Amino acid sequence: MDVHNRAGTVPRTRADLLDSLPPPWPRSERVLRGGVVAMRTAEPVDARTAEPALFVHGLGGQSTNWTDLMAVLRDRLAGVAVDLPGFGWSAPPPDGHWTPQAYAALLADLVADEWDGAPVHLFGNSLGGAVAVQLAARHPQLVRTLTLISPALPRLLPRRTNVHLPVLATPGLGDRLVRSYSRVPADRRARATVALCFADPAAVPEQRLQEAQAEVLRRDELPYVGQAFTESLRGLLATYLDRSEDRPWKLAERITVPTLLVYGRRDKLVDPAMTHDAAFPDRRIALLLECGHVAQMERPALVGELWREYFGPPAGG
Numbered sequence: 001m002d003v004h005n006r007a008g009t010v011p012r013t014r015a016d017l018l019d020s021l022p023p024p025w026p027r028s029e030r031v032l033r034g035g036v037v038a039m040r041t042a043e044p045v046d047a048r049t050a051e052p053a054l055f056v057h058g059l060g061g062q063s064t065n066w067t068d069l070m071a072v073l074r075d076r077l078a079g080v081a082v083d084l085p086g087f088g089w090s091a092p093p094p095d096g097h098w099t100p101q102a103y104a105a106l107l108a109d110l111v112a113d114e115w116d117g118a119p120v121h122l123f124g125n126s127l128g129g130a131v132a133v134q135l136a137a138r139h140p141q142l143v144r145t146l147t148l149i150s151p152a153l154p155r156l157l158p159r160r161t162n163v164h165l166p167v168l169a170t171p172g173l174g175d176r177l178v179r180s181y182s183r184v185p186a187d188r189r190a191r192a193t194v195a196l197c198f199a200d201p202a203a204v205p206e207q208r209l210q211e212a213q214a215e216v217l218r219r220d221e222l223p224y225v226g227q228a229f230t231e232s233l234r235g236l237l238a239t240y241l242d243r244s245e246d247r248p249w250k251l252a253e254r255i256t257v258p259t260l261l262v263y264g265r266r267d268k269l270v271d272p273a274m275t276h277d278a279a280f281p282d283r284r285i286a287l288l289l290e291c292g293h294v295a296q297m298e299r300p301a302l303v304g305e306l307w308r309e310y311f312g313p314p315a316g317g
Contacts, residue, residue, distance in 0.1 A: 058126025062088030086228030
């Protein structure tokens with residue numbers, strides 16, 4: 001197993017990582033068999049040579065979680081970040097299926113529609129990592145490389161900092177807790193999310209905090225926000241109990257494309273000890289010593305550097 005421990009070799013703040021903080025990329029909608037999904041597209045530096053890439057956010061997240069990493073990789077990738085059903089600007093799934101398997105089927109349709117089925121560089125964080133594993137294993141012809149950032153894959157022993165998740169997934173109780181939490185002021189909820197997901201919340205630029213708070217306020221007006229969180233959490237945790245041949249770690253064994261796994265040593269939600277569980281046949285693992293759960297947001301330049309190191313120059317380059 002190839003594990004690289006990487007310290008903070010680049011500055012912490014977004015302003016130091018990028019020439020300037022980009023605003024959220026332009027948003028559009030796509031009508032697919034599984035519903036209407038919102039997505040954001042980062043125009044590449046050179047559309048003639050750019051390679052297609054799909055970015056999938058985590059539980060409670062949205063496509064804007066990839067804004068900075070998409071900017072870092074625009075010289076290589078024509079990136080599309082999707083809002084999973086019920087999150088961001090996407091409506092809930094019309095069939096009521098809030099599972100990683102259902103999300104992967106929807107994204108397979110998106111790849112077929114957006115890029116005529118050409119294989120993509122696939123990125124997933126947390127829940128999005130679990131979805132990406134489903135997509136790469138079940139539709140291998142659609143995936144060129146796989147990058148997983150703190151993927152939410154089964155590890156049954158809870159940690160002190162994530163023990164609340166099974167409670168929130170409990171029918172009835174979890175729904176009441178989510179409704180109660182929604183009455184906390186939006187700025188406090190946004191900062192609480194940052195504190196949970198980032199190793200160093202103080203390094204998050206005020207611009208990004210304001211964007212997060214505005215998104216919380218916007219989604220407070222939607223009637224399905226709590227349902228999207230609790231149902232998606234239940235769908236994810238159900239995969240942890242799966243003992244079939246399609247359980248997540250068995251799916252990982254089927255994935256033959258080069259796979260980069262990025263973990264944060266200070267991750268409060270996904271145990272970085274999962275580096276020892278990785279079952280992907282062609283993999284490299286990077287453990288970021290001063291990073292939390294959302295490395296693509298906290299250290300986008302470093303994640304971009306790792307991606308370039310592993311996957312090399314563009315085809316024909």
